Amino acid sequence: MSNQMVMSDFPTNSSAAEPRSVVYIVRIGKFVKIGFSTNLPARLDTFRALVPDARLLLAKPGDRTLEKRLHLLLSEHRIVREMFHDEWRVHLFIDHVEYDGLQRGLDFLESSTPQKRAEKKRSDREKRVHHNRTEKAELDAYYASLVAERKERLGW
Numbered sequence: 001m002s003n004q005m006v007m008s009d010f011p012t013n014s015s016a017a018e019p020r021s022v023v024y025i026v027r028i029g030k031f032v033k034i035g036f037s038t039n040l041p042a043r044l045d046t047f048r049a050l051v052p053d054a055r056l057l058l059a060k061p062g063d064r065t066l067e068k069r070l071h072l073l074l075s076e077h078r079i080v081r082e083m084f085h086d087e088w089r090v091h092l093f094i095d096h097v098e099y100d101g102l103q104r105g106l107d108f109l110e111s112s113t114p115q116k117r118a119e120k121k122r123s124d125r126e127k128r129v130h131h132n133r134t135e136k137a138e139l140d141a142y143y144a145s146l147v148a149e150r151k152e153r154l155g156w
Helices: 003-008 040-050 064-073 088-100 102-111 114-154
Strands: 022-028 031-037 055-061 078-080 083-085
Touching (some): 031 064, 055 088, 064 102
Antiparallel strands (some): 022 055, 078 083
């Protein structure tokens, strides 16, 4: 998403009755910052003054509650306070938000927490074991029927 498109979503004219608060994700070097601002253009200028290659990845209308929810859902990648490792879950969250909306992105984060991934892995293993046992039991029954049929044919 280009910065121009994002910036046009958040007017900065002085005639606005109240500033729009946004939750943003900015790449700063090899890390990302998830933060909250009521003046995103000024905030981005501050980042770029400190780190010229700072890049806005996502900005959505929101408040501190949304910011804290994102911090909690991405806590496994936290470095310190609002800084996080630039990991796959952050980028997939951004993709989900851009294509399917904020709620879909939040649903993705909630379904991909380490605990949920461990539960899914355990569930998948249980299904695989059950399938293998069922398949083996069916094969055993089939072979037993072949042996019984042959014994009957041979008169044993």
